[in-house]
Amino acid sequence: MQILAQLIVSGIAVGMIYGVIAFGYQLTFATSKTLNFGQGEALMLGSLVGLTVVAFTGYWLMLPVVLAFGLLQGAVVERLGVRQAIKTKSESGWIMATIALGIIFKNLAENIWGRDAMKFPSPLPEAPLSFAGVNVLPMEIVIVIGAIGMMLLVELFNRRSIFGKAVVATANDREAAGLMGINTSLVITFSYALSSMTAAFAGVLVAPVTLTGASMGSALGLKAFAVAIIGGLSSGFGVVVGGLILGITETLTGYYLSTGYKDVPGLVLLLLVLSFKPSGLFGRASIKKV
Amino acid sequence: MLKVEKLVAGYGKVEVLHELSLSVPEGKLVTLIGSNGAGKTTTLRALSGMIRPQSGRILLRDADITGLASHEIARRGMAHSPEGRRVFPALSVADNLLLGAFTRLTGTRGRGRGRGDVQRDLGRMFDIFPRLAERREQLAGTLSGGEQQMLAMARALMLSPEVLLLDEPSMGLAPKLVEEVFATIARLKAQRITMLLVEQFAAAALDVADFGYVLENGRLTASGEAATLKNDPAVRAAYLGQAH
Ligand SMILES: Nc1ncnc2c1ncn2[C@@H]1O[C@H](COP(=O)(O)OP(=O)(O)OP(=O)(O)O)[C@@H](O)[C@H]1O
Ligand SMILES: [Mg+2]
Numbered sequence: 001m002q003i004l005a006q007l008i009v010s011g012i013a014v015g016m017i018y019g020v021i022a023f024g025y026q027l028t029f030a031t032s033k034t035l036n037f038g039q040g041e042a043l044m045l046g047s048l049v050g051l052t053v054v055a056f057t058g059y060w061l062m063l064p065v066v067l068a069f070g071l072l073q074g075a076v077v078e079r080l081g082v083r084q085a086i087k088t089k090s091e092s093g094w095i096m097a098t099i100a101l102g103i104i105f106k107n108l109a110e111n112i113w114g115r116d117a118m119k120f121p122s123p124l125p126e127a128p129l130s131f132a133g134v135n136v137l138p139m140e141i142v143i144v145i146g147a148i149g150m151m152l153l154v155e156l157f158n159r160r161s162i163f164g165k166a167v168v169a170t171a172n173d174r175e176a177a178g179l180m181g182i183n184t185s186l187v188i189t190f191s192y193a194l195s196s197m198t199a200a201f202a203g204v205l206v207a208p209v210t211l212t213g214a215s216m217g218s219a220l221g222l223k224a225f226a227v228a229i230i231g232g233l234s235s236g237f238g239v240v241v242g243g244l245i246l247g248i249t250e251t252l253t254g255y256y257l258s259t260g261y262k263d264v265p266g267l268v269l270l271l272l273v274l275s276f277k278p279s280g281l282f283g284r285a286s287i288k289k290v
Numbered sequence: 291m292l293k294v295e296k297l298v299a300g301y302g303k304v305e306v307l308h309e310l311s312l313s314v315p316e317g318k319l320v321t322l323i324g325s326n327g328a329g330k331t332t333t334l335r336a337l338s339g340m341i342r343p344q345s346g347r348i349l350l351r352d353a354d355i356t357g358l359a360s361h362e363i364a365r366r367g368m369a370h371s372p373e374g375r376r377v378f379p380a381l382s383v384a385d386n387l388l389l390g391a392f393t394r395l396t397g398t399r400g401r402g403r404g405r406g407d408v409q410r411d412l413g414r415m416f417d418i419f420p421r422l423a424e425r426r427e428q429l430a431g432t433l434s435g436g437e438q439q440m441l442a443m444a445r446a447l448m449l450s451p452e453v454l455l456l457d458e459p460s461m462g463l464a465p466k467l468v469e470e471v472f473a474t475i476a477r478l479k480a481q482r483i484t485m486l487l488v489e490q491f492a493a494a495a496l497d498v499a500d501f502g503y504v505l506e507n508g509r510l511t512a513s514g515e516a517a518t519l520k521n522d523p524a525v526r527a528a529y530l531g532q533a534h
Binding site: 162165168175177178181183 | 340360361364365370372377378379380385393395445446449
């Protein structure tokens, strides 16, 4: 029983990370019906940039730098890979382009930071706290708070500020939003920026408890994609639930089967999603407007 | 105020409007009537930048706005209440109205009336459309068709427009609501708001308008003072004899 509780608690932190990445998929899908398939690479870049910066600033001061970097990186992805596809209403151009950009970013990272996994300094003590025999790393608590905080902040921005409302309006009806004087192309660029920013943030949240390196993003991005499809691409906190289920399933698999198989549940989930909803992935079936 | 010269526009390779010219003088209400598929909506869409004209010129207060994106045209003071209402369903009535004033709230409005007092205008909209006041926190997607129509008009007015384009504000409404919509339009006219009104109810539109244009297959077939048009035998036979 205690072991089960321990596995569940350990799964929560990584589950929240999946949730945040999936949340990032939602952000761009809402405004443009497109996704950044290099989302995992955005996380990886954020984490590695963070690793470089953290040496100079310490963990907490590094965060704003990484967030700013994420914004910029997302805007670049939109401008280079997505804008033209949206303009020409290309169904698949953005898929190829964002995957290609992801690979480029990964190569770039390998050249700058090398191929090996590296330890990311933890801002908090690395000794676990014990709650009724269940061990929790202080950093895991930060992950959960940080992930939920980030999602709530974005939600608050959308609801309260006039610019956030412009984002929701663009998601509802892009043409009508244009008539209000809203530059909807800019809104889409912004949603990509925000999406990469959340991924970069997830990257520096998770790095102290895992490791960081050029290859950390690919599997995370794919698995979070499955979570986004299941949790709902259009909106809502279904992605948090989906992320937690996947995170916990993974730690269970890792313990009861073998740690070598811990990526399998997420990828099986992805295959299941693809085989049961092949046409509905981006289509009307998966997005129902109010 | 608004001048259109030899406008050619359409969808893809299909040309819908063939060298259309018209003008809307400041403070006047001009109506554009014509049967289904004549190109009325296409005209308004070209004016507000929802589609890019193939050729011709559109002048707003003597400034050339041809080919600008719709948000740039809105920032120059053109408001468009589009066909099918197009309110933002997931946002509240109040938020829809605030977005109507987006250019003023964000200071992106070029010249003309700037930020002004958006809150005061919001209050004015709730005076003109009391039904919206009762539902200010309700999601626009859950409003009735008539309420959505009022919201679409009010949202366009929140831009504090130089020119207001209205595409069939009476569409799909019960007769009593249609009357209400026309009464509102008359009230806006009394405030000397410059308007271009597209309507199926040709008789009612000509009653309230100063000038009228008749559009047929993308070409103007008649134009003139609304009162004169209304008594034109050809116009009467084609548009005023029928039920709508
Ligand atoms: N998105 C579109 N793509 C292609 N053709 C279109 C499109 N929208 C309209 N058309 C065509 O353009 C022509 C003019 O349509 P438009 O909507 O401007 O007519 P309308 O005068 O507003 O008619 P109604 O009174 O029915 O609203 C029609 O032949 C229509 O089929
Ligand atoms: Mg029409």
